[in-house]
Amino acid sequence: MTTSAVVVTFNRLPMLKEVITALQNSTTKVDHIIVVDNNSKADTVAYLTNLGSQIEYVRLGENLGGAGGFNRGVRYFMEKTNDDFVWLMDDDTVPLPDTLTNLLTFAQKQGQFGFLASDVRWTDGHRAKMNNPAPVNRLHKIPEGSTTPEPLMNATFVSLLMQREIIAQIGLPITEFFIWGDDIEYTERAGRLAEGYFVPQAKVIHKMKNNVGSDVLTDSSDRLPRYFYSYRNKMYYGAKRPFIGHFKSNIRIIIDLLKALFKPGVNHRKERLQVIWSGVRAGHKFHPKIEFAEPKE
Structure with a gap:
């Protein structure tokens, strides 16, 4: 092998x-x-x-x-x-x-x-x-x-x-x-x-700098733009799951939106909402083509 x-x-x-x-x-x-x-x-x-x-x-x-x-x-x-x-x-x-x-x-x-x-x-x-x-x-x-x-x-x-x-x-x-x-x-x-x-x-x-997960509600403001890709991509691969998995994926995104709207103590609230929503909107139109390699002969 x-x-x-x-x-x-x-x-x-x-x-x-x-x-x-x-x-x-x-x-x-x-x-x-x-x-x-x-x-x-x-x-x-x-x-x-x-x-x-x-x-x-x-x-x-x-x-x-x-x-x-x-x-x-x-x-x-x-x-x-x-x-x-x-x-x-x-x-x-x-x-x-x-x-x-x-x-x-x-x-x-x-x-x-x-x-x-x-x-x-x-x-x-x-x-x-x-x-x-x-x-x-x-x-x-x-x-x-x-x-x-x-x-x-x-x-x-x-x-x-x-x-x-x-x-x-x-x-x-x-x-x-x-x-x-x-x-x-x-x-x-x-x-x-x-x-x-x-x-x-x-x-x-x-060897990450800190042992933390990613969270759009708590991450530093300078890192917020990258969450656009997170939510756009979640929309794509969530839709590929069976019905229950797709439903759960959408519910989790809705929960994130609600937290960004209403959870106390969230700073830069408007920016966090905007990046989630922009990613979700882009995800509806995101249909990348899957490429295949040519195997070595």
Whole structure:
């Protein structure tokens, strides 16, 4: 079983160096390390260029966001390698030496699957809130000490393993998502073909600045514009779910709107309302085309 790791980076060179070193020190060999550079500054270019044949360097002419980066990385995996699996991660995702070993062990045992997701921890050892596993049974919360693999509804691109055969059928991540929700949509797309799983033995460290989830009601005002993509993209992938899932997705958006309207203590209330509503409106007209790679002959 051969594996390509895809790392998407943008101007976070110190963390990127740590991620690449961790991949090179994996107990199970990573056959190709594909680094997709979202038009980073000169220091990143110099470092990646100097690595030479140690990596496959894919530099983009503009910043296409995480979604565009993963689109290009998965395309490169499909068109330029013959590897069996692709292992997706951001440039602040640090695998442990046995992470890939544990993912592949489960993959071999399971056989068919849509995706495999790691147990993502923050720097203090607790779960990374941004990457909490989403079990198919939404009333069930997977405990931090769990050692049992469980079916998932979706997962994030923070240590995600996928099979070439699944990608050939579902296509590539959607570039137009830019940020937020591209991984949720993609794993739910894969999950319609085969079950996705949480693999608790396959741990990684997500070196976010703070261990917090995203919340349009409490996030700083300078970050509000990016929530446009969150709500626009939620409208798209929520509509792809079965009736009950689509209904629940819409209810959650309505609840966010009501909180932004009436919850006490919300600052910049008008701006928060505007970004939610603009994303929802755009989502009604958002119909991106799914691309497919040309498999390597």
